[in-house]
Amino acid sequence: MTQNTERGPRTQAQRSAVTRQKLLDAAIALLVEVGYGRTSTQEITRRAGISRGAQLHQFPTKESLVVAAVEHLMEKRLTEILGAQPDPDLGIETLVDAFSGPLFYAALELWVAARTDPGLREAMIPLERKVGDALRLGSAEVMGERMSVAAIDLSIELARGLAVSALFRTPESDSELRERLLPVWKEMVMK
Template sequence: MTEPTQAPRRRTQAERTATTRALILDATVDALVDVGYAATTTQEVNRRAGVSRGALLHHFPTRESLVVAAVGHLVERRLAEILSRPRTGDEGLEILVEAFSGPLFDAALELWVAARCDVRLRTAIIPLEQQVSDALAVGCAELFGDRYTAAELELSIELARGLAVSRILRSPDADRALLDHLLPVWKELLTHD
Protein backbone atom coordinates (compact mmCIF):
# COMPACT_ATOMS: atom_id res chain seq x y z
CA MET A 1 0.00 0.00 0.00
CA THR A 2 1.43 3.37 -0.95
CA GLU A 3 1.28 6.27 1.43
CA PRO A 4 -0.44 9.41 0.29
CA THR A 5 1.97 12.09 -0.76
CA GLN A 6 1.79 15.49 0.77
CA ALA A 7 1.55 18.50 -1.45
CA PRO A 8 4.69 20.60 -1.31
CA ARG A 9 4.50 23.46 1.14
CA ARG A 10 3.50 26.65 -0.58
CA ARG A 11 5.98 29.48 -0.12
CA THR A 12 4.79 32.54 1.74
CA GLN A 13 4.55 35.93 0.08
CA ALA A 14 7.58 37.06 2.10
CA GLU A 15 9.60 34.08 0.82
CA ARG A 16 8.58 34.80 -2.79
CA THR A 17 9.44 38.47 -2.35
CA ALA A 18 12.86 37.63 -0.87
CA THR A 19 13.58 35.23 -3.73
CA THR A 20 12.62 37.81 -6.36
CA ARG A 21 14.72 40.53 -4.70
CA ALA A 22 17.73 38.20 -4.48
CA LEU A 23 17.40 37.29 -8.18
CA ILE A 24 17.24 40.96 -9.13
CA LEU A 25 20.13 42.00 -6.89
CA ASP A 26 22.39 39.14 -8.01
CA ALA A 27 21.59 39.88 -11.66
CA THR A 28 22.42 43.55 -11.09
CA VAL A 29 25.79 42.78 -9.53
CA ASP A 30 26.57 40.37 -12.37
CA ALA A 31 25.67 43.04 -14.93
CA LEU A 32 27.77 45.71 -13.19
CA VAL A 33 30.77 43.38 -13.18
CA ASP A 34 30.24 41.96 -16.69
CA VAL A 35 29.17 45.00 -18.71
CA GLY A 36 29.74 48.05 -16.47
CA TYR A 37 27.41 50.69 -15.13
CA ALA A 38 26.51 52.26 -18.48
CA ALA A 39 25.18 48.95 -19.85
CA THR A 40 23.50 47.89 -16.58
CA THR A 41 20.05 48.99 -17.62
CA THR A 42 16.83 47.82 -16.06
CA GLN A 43 16.17 45.87 -19.29
CA GLU A 44 19.53 44.09 -18.91
CA VAL A 45 18.74 43.23 -15.31
CA ASN A 46 15.26 41.98 -16.31
CA ARG A 47 16.84 39.71 -18.88
CA ARG A 48 19.46 38.34 -16.49
CA ALA A 49 17.09 37.88 -13.53
CA GLY A 50 14.24 36.41 -15.55
CA VAL A 51 11.65 38.57 -13.80
CA SER A 52 9.03 40.88 -15.23
CA ARG A 53 9.67 44.58 -15.62
CA GLY A 54 6.81 45.19 -13.19
CA ALA A 55 8.44 43.02 -10.54
CA LEU A 56 11.72 44.87 -10.91
CA LEU A 57 10.09 48.30 -10.76
CA HIS A 58 7.96 47.24 -7.78
CA HIS A 59 11.10 46.53 -5.77
CA PHE A 60 13.40 49.17 -7.29
CA PRO A 61 11.61 52.14 -8.87
CA THR A 62 14.82 53.77 -10.15
CA ARG A 63 18.05 52.55 -11.67
CA GLU A 64 19.96 54.27 -8.87
CA SER A 65 17.98 52.48 -6.16
CA LEU A 66 18.60 49.20 -7.99
CA VAL A 67 22.38 49.44 -8.32
CA VAL A 68 22.89 50.86 -4.84
CA ALA A 69 20.76 48.09 -3.28
CA ALA A 70 22.69 45.47 -5.27
CA VAL A 71 26.06 46.64 -4.00
CA GLY A 72 24.68 46.97 -0.46
CA HIS A 73 23.42 43.39 -0.70
CA LEU A 74 26.88 42.26 -1.78
CA VAL A 75 28.60 44.19 1.04
CA GLU A 76 26.62 42.28 3.66
CA ARG A 77 27.28 38.96 1.94
CA ARG A 78 31.02 39.66 1.56
CA LEU A 79 31.40 40.73 5.19
CA ALA A 80 29.64 37.58 6.40
CA GLU A 81 31.87 35.47 4.12
CA ILE A 82 35.09 37.03 5.43
CA LEU A 83 34.04 36.87 9.07
CA SER A 84 32.83 33.27 8.86
CA ARG A 85 36.24 31.91 7.90
CA PRO A 86 38.25 30.03 10.50
CA ARG A 87 40.59 32.47 12.23
CA THR A 88 43.92 32.16 13.95
CA GLY A 89 43.62 35.35 15.98
CA ASP A 90 46.64 36.74 14.15
CA GLU A 91 44.98 37.83 10.90
CA GLY A 92 47.07 40.27 8.94
CA LEU A 93 46.44 43.18 6.66
CA GLU A 94 46.28 40.75 3.73
CA ILE A 95 42.67 40.04 4.63
CA LEU A 96 41.89 43.76 4.37
CA VAL A 97 43.55 43.89 0.95
CA GLU A 98 41.51 40.84 -0.08
CA ALA A 99 38.29 42.56 1.03
CA PHE A 100 38.87 45.04 -1.82
CA SER A 101 38.76 42.42 -4.54
CA GLY A 102 36.28 40.37 -6.47
CA PRO A 103 32.77 41.23 -7.60
CA LEU A 104 32.02 43.54 -4.68
CA PHE A 105 34.93 45.79 -5.43
CA ASP A 106 34.35 45.66 -9.19
CA ALA A 107 30.68 46.60 -8.82
CA ALA A 108 31.41 49.37 -6.30
CA LEU A 109 34.14 50.78 -8.53
CA GLU A 110 31.68 50.98 -11.41
CA LEU A 111 29.37 53.05 -9.22
CA TRP A 112 32.12 55.32 -7.89
CA VAL A 113 33.35 56.19 -11.37
CA ALA A 114 29.83 56.74 -12.74
CA ALA A 115 28.91 58.88 -9.72
CA ARG A 116 31.63 61.39 -10.58
CA CYS A 117 29.41 62.82 -13.34
CA ASP A 118 25.96 61.60 -12.26
CA VAL A 119 24.56 63.71 -9.43
CA ARG A 120 21.54 61.43 -8.81
CA LEU A 121 23.78 58.38 -8.53
CA ARG A 122 26.27 60.22 -6.31
CA THR A 123 23.43 61.27 -4.00
CA ALA A 124 22.15 57.68 -3.87
CA ILE A 125 25.63 56.29 -3.14
CA ILE A 126 26.31 58.40 -0.05
CA PRO A 127 24.26 56.12 2.29
CA LEU A 128 25.84 53.08 0.63
CA GLU A 129 29.31 54.43 1.37
CA GLN A 130 28.30 54.80 5.00
CA GLN A 131 27.10 51.18 4.97
CA VAL A 132 30.44 50.08 3.49
CA SER A 133 32.35 52.12 6.09
CA ASP A 134 30.27 50.64 8.91
CA ALA A 135 30.80 47.10 7.57
CA LEU A 136 34.55 47.69 7.33
CA ALA A 137 34.65 49.05 10.88
CA VAL A 138 32.76 46.02 12.21
CA GLY A 139 34.91 43.61 10.21
CA CYS A 140 38.19 45.25 11.23
CA ALA A 141 37.18 45.35 14.90
CA GLU A 142 36.37 41.65 14.80
CA LEU A 143 39.48 40.68 12.83
CA PHE A 144 42.08 42.89 14.48
CA GLY A 145 40.66 43.62 17.92
CA ASP A 146 42.57 46.49 19.48
CA ARG A 147 45.80 45.86 17.58
CA TYR A 148 45.37 49.08 15.59
CA THR A 149 43.99 52.50 16.41
CA ALA A 150 40.94 53.85 14.59
CA ALA A 151 43.20 56.20 12.59
CA GLU A 152 45.53 53.32 11.63
CA LEU A 153 42.57 51.27 10.45
CA GLU A 154 41.14 54.18 8.49
CA LEU A 155 44.51 54.75 6.80
CA SER A 156 44.82 51.02 6.10
CA ILE A 157 41.36 50.90 4.53
CA GLU A 158 42.25 53.82 2.27
CA LEU A 159 45.55 52.17 1.31
CA ALA A 160 43.80 48.88 0.54
CA ARG A 161 41.21 50.69 -1.57
CA GLY A 162 43.92 52.58 -3.48
CA LEU A 163 45.89 49.39 -4.10
CA ALA A 164 42.73 47.77 -5.42
CA VAL A 165 42.09 50.60 -7.87
CA SER A 166 45.66 50.53 -9.17
CA ARG A 167 45.50 46.71 -9.39
CA ILE A 168 43.38 47.15 -12.51
CA LEU A 169 46.53 48.17 -14.38
CA ARG A 170 48.81 45.41 -13.04
CA SER A 171 49.14 41.77 -13.91
CA PRO A 172 48.45 39.28 -11.10
CA ASP A 173 52.19 38.55 -10.82
CA ALA A 174 53.06 42.25 -10.63
CA ASP A 175 50.31 42.77 -8.07
CA ARG A 176 51.62 39.94 -5.88
CA ALA A 177 55.18 41.31 -6.14
CA LEU A 178 54.01 44.79 -5.15
CA LEU A 179 52.07 43.45 -2.17
CA ASP A 180 55.04 41.31 -1.09
CA HIS A 181 57.12 44.50 -1.17
CA LEU A 182 54.62 46.88 0.46
CA LEU A 183 52.94 44.77 3.16
CA PRO A 184 56.05 44.48 5.40
CA VAL A 185 56.54 48.27 5.20
CA TRP A 186 52.85 48.87 5.91
CA LYS A 187 52.91 46.52 8.91
CA GLU A 188 56.08 48.16 10.22
CA LEU A 189 54.41 51.58 10.08
CA LEU A 190 51.58 50.22 12.24
CA THR A 191 53.83 48.56 14.81
CA HIS A 192 53.42 50.04 18.28
CA ASP A 193 56.35 50.26 20.67
Protein backbone atom coordinates in the same frame (compact mmCIF):
# COMPACT_ATOMS: atom_id res chain seq x y z
CA MET B 1 0.81 29.25 -7.58
CA THR B 2 4.35 27.97 -7.14
CA GLN B 3 4.50 25.03 -4.76
CA ASN B 4 7.26 24.29 -2.29
CA THR B 5 6.84 20.54 -1.92
CA GLU B 6 8.34 20.50 1.57
CA ARG B 7 6.33 23.31 3.15
CA GLY B 8 3.36 24.00 0.91
CA PRO B 9 2.75 27.20 -1.07
CA ARG B 10 5.26 30.00 -0.75
CA THR B 11 4.06 33.16 0.92
CA GLN B 12 4.04 36.52 -0.83
CA ALA B 13 7.04 37.53 1.31
CA GLN B 14 8.96 34.44 0.17
CA ARG B 15 8.14 35.10 -3.50
CA SER B 16 9.16 38.72 -3.06
CA ALA B 17 12.47 37.69 -1.46
CA VAL B 18 13.19 35.33 -4.37
CA THR B 19 12.40 38.09 -6.89
CA ARG B 20 14.59 40.54 -5.02
CA GLN B 21 17.49 38.05 -4.89
CA LYS B 22 17.27 37.34 -8.62
CA LEU B 23 17.34 41.07 -9.39
CA LEU B 24 20.30 41.71 -7.07
CA ASP B 25 22.29 38.82 -8.53
CA ALA B 26 21.60 39.93 -12.10
CA ALA B 27 22.54 43.54 -11.29
CA ILE B 28 25.89 42.53 -9.78
CA ALA B 29 26.67 40.23 -12.70
CA LEU B 30 25.97 42.99 -15.20
CA LEU B 31 27.94 45.63 -13.28
CA VAL B 32 30.96 43.33 -13.28
CA GLU B 33 30.55 42.15 -16.89
CA VAL B 34 29.59 45.32 -18.75
CA GLY B 35 29.93 48.22 -16.29
CA TYR B 36 27.44 50.70 -14.94
CA GLY B 37 26.96 52.62 -18.19
CA ARG B 38 25.84 49.54 -20.10
CA THR B 39 23.80 48.06 -17.26
CA SER B 40 20.10 48.72 -17.79
CA THR B 41 17.07 47.75 -15.78
CA GLN B 42 15.69 46.08 -18.91
CA GLU B 43 18.75 43.84 -19.15
CA ILE B 44 18.69 43.15 -15.40
CA THR B 45 15.04 42.05 -15.56
CA ARG B 46 15.69 39.94 -18.67
CA ARG B 47 18.63 38.19 -17.06
CA ALA B 48 16.76 37.69 -13.78
CA GLY B 49 13.70 36.32 -15.58
CA ILE B 50 11.54 38.90 -13.81
CA SER B 51 8.88 41.21 -15.25
CA ARG B 52 9.49 44.94 -15.46
CA GLY B 53 6.54 45.50 -13.10
CA ALA B 54 8.06 43.18 -10.47
CA GLN B 55 11.37 45.02 -10.79
CA LEU B 56 9.69 48.41 -10.40
CA HIS B 57 7.81 47.15 -7.34
CA GLN B 58 11.08 46.11 -5.70
CA PHE B 59 13.33 48.90 -7.02
CA PRO B 60 11.78 51.97 -8.65
CA THR B 61 15.07 53.21 -10.15
CA LYS B 62 18.26 51.82 -11.62
CA GLU B 63 20.19 53.61 -8.88
CA SER B 64 18.18 51.98 -6.08
CA LEU B 65 18.64 48.56 -7.67
CA VAL B 66 22.39 48.69 -8.23
CA VAL B 67 23.08 50.29 -4.85
CA ALA B 68 20.99 47.61 -3.11
CA ALA B 69 22.87 44.93 -5.06
CA VAL B 70 26.26 46.22 -3.94
CA GLU B 71 25.02 46.59 -0.36
CA HIS B 72 23.71 43.02 -0.38
CA LEU B 73 27.01 41.69 -1.74
CA MET B 74 28.99 43.75 0.80
CA GLU B 75 27.00 42.30 3.70
CA LYS B 76 27.46 38.78 2.35
CA ARG B 77 31.20 39.28 1.84
CA LEU B 78 31.69 40.72 5.33
CA THR B 79 29.83 37.78 6.85
CA GLU B 80 32.05 35.36 4.90
CA ILE B 81 35.26 37.10 5.98
CA LEU B 82 34.32 37.32 9.65
CA GLY B 83 32.85 33.82 9.63
CA ALA B 84 36.22 32.47 8.51
CA GLN B 85 37.75 33.91 11.71
CA PRO B 86 40.82 35.38 10.02
CA ASP B 87 44.18 35.26 11.74
CA PRO B 88 44.91 38.67 13.36
CA ASP B 89 48.52 38.37 12.16
CA LEU B 90 47.10 38.38 8.63
CA GLY B 91 44.60 41.18 9.26
CA ILE B 92 46.12 43.50 6.66
CA GLU B 93 46.09 40.70 4.07
CA THR B 94 42.45 39.98 4.93
CA LEU B 95 41.60 43.66 4.44
CA VAL B 96 43.46 43.77 1.12
CA ASP B 97 41.61 40.65 -0.02
CA ALA B 98 38.29 42.32 0.85
CA PHE B 99 38.99 44.74 -2.01
CA SER B 100 38.85 42.08 -4.71
CA GLY B 101 36.34 40.08 -6.66
CA PRO B 102 32.83 40.94 -7.81
CA LEU B 103 32.03 43.21 -4.86
CA PHE B 104 35.03 45.42 -5.48
CA TYR B 105 34.47 45.60 -9.24
CA ALA B 106 30.76 46.37 -8.88
CA ALA B 107 31.45 49.05 -6.25
CA LEU B 108 34.21 50.54 -8.40
CA GLU B 109 31.76 50.85 -11.30
CA LEU B 110 29.38 52.78 -9.05
CA TRP B 111 32.12 55.02 -7.58
CA VAL B 112 33.26 56.11 -11.02
CA ALA B 113 29.73 56.63 -12.36
CA ALA B 114 28.70 58.54 -9.20
CA ARG B 115 31.33 61.17 -9.94
CA THR B 116 29.21 62.57 -12.78
CA ASP B 117 25.74 61.20 -11.94
CA PRO B 118 24.18 63.26 -9.11
CA GLY B 119 21.30 60.79 -8.58
CA LEU B 120 23.66 57.85 -8.23
CA ARG B 121 25.97 59.87 -6.00
CA GLU B 122 23.09 60.68 -3.64
CA ALA B 123 22.08 57.02 -3.57
CA MET B 124 25.67 55.93 -2.91
CA ILE B 125 26.37 58.21 0.08
CA PRO B 126 24.47 56.11 2.66
CA LEU B 127 25.93 52.90 1.20
CA GLU B 128 29.47 54.24 1.39
CA ARG B 129 28.93 55.19 5.04
CA LYS B 130 27.63 51.70 5.73
CA VAL B 131 30.56 50.09 3.88
CA GLY B 132 33.04 52.26 5.77
CA ASP B 133 31.44 51.38 9.10
CA ALA B 134 31.41 47.67 8.23
CA LEU B 135 35.06 47.75 7.17
CA ARG B 136 36.04 49.55 10.37
CA LEU B 137 34.03 47.18 12.54
CA GLY B 138 35.31 44.09 10.73
CA SER B 139 38.91 45.29 10.86
CA ALA B 140 38.63 46.11 14.56
CA GLU B 141 37.12 42.67 15.21
CA VAL B 142 39.96 40.95 13.36
CA MET B 143 42.79 43.15 14.63
CA GLY B 144 41.62 43.70 18.19
CA GLU B 145 43.98 46.03 20.02
CA ARG B 146 46.73 45.70 17.41
CA MET B 147 45.59 48.73 15.44
CA SER B 148 44.24 52.13 16.42
CA VAL B 149 41.09 53.54 14.82
CA ALA B 150 43.26 55.90 12.73
CA ALA B 151 45.48 52.99 11.63
CA ILE B 152 42.39 51.04 10.57
CA ASP B 153 41.08 54.03 8.57
CA LEU B 154 44.49 54.48 6.92
CA SER B 155 44.64 50.77 6.11
CA ILE B 156 41.18 50.81 4.52
CA GLU B 157 42.22 53.70 2.28
CA LEU B 158 45.53 52.02 1.40
CA ALA B 159 43.76 48.73 0.60
CA ARG B 160 41.27 50.53 -1.65
CA GLY B 161 44.05 52.39 -3.44
CA LEU B 162 46.13 49.25 -3.87
CA ALA B 163 43.12 47.49 -5.38
CA VAL B 164 42.42 50.30 -7.84
CA SER B 165 46.04 50.52 -8.98
CA ALA B 166 46.16 46.70 -9.33
CA LEU B 167 43.80 47.04 -12.31
CA PHE B 168 46.83 48.21 -14.30
CA ARG B 169 49.32 45.59 -13.14
CA THR B 170 49.80 41.96 -14.07
CA PRO B 171 48.98 39.43 -11.34
CA GLU B 172 52.70 38.73 -11.00
CA SER B 173 53.70 42.39 -10.58
CA ASP B 174 50.78 42.94 -8.19
CA SER B 175 51.90 40.02 -6.04
CA GLU B 176 55.49 41.34 -6.05
CA LEU B 177 54.35 44.82 -5.04
CA ARG B 178 52.23 43.44 -2.20
CA GLU B 179 55.15 41.37 -0.94
CA ARG B 180 57.25 44.54 -0.76
CA LEU B 181 54.59 46.86 0.66
CA LEU B 182 52.72 44.76 3.21
CA PRO B 183 55.62 44.40 5.69
CA VAL B 184 56.22 48.17 5.60
CA TRP B 185 52.50 48.83 5.95
CA LYS B 186 52.22 46.50 8.94
CA GLU B 187 55.21 48.12 10.59
CA MET B 188 53.58 51.54 10.19
CA VAL B 189 50.13 50.69 11.54
CA MET B 190 50.39 47.81 13.98
CA LYS B 191 51.08 48.26 17.67
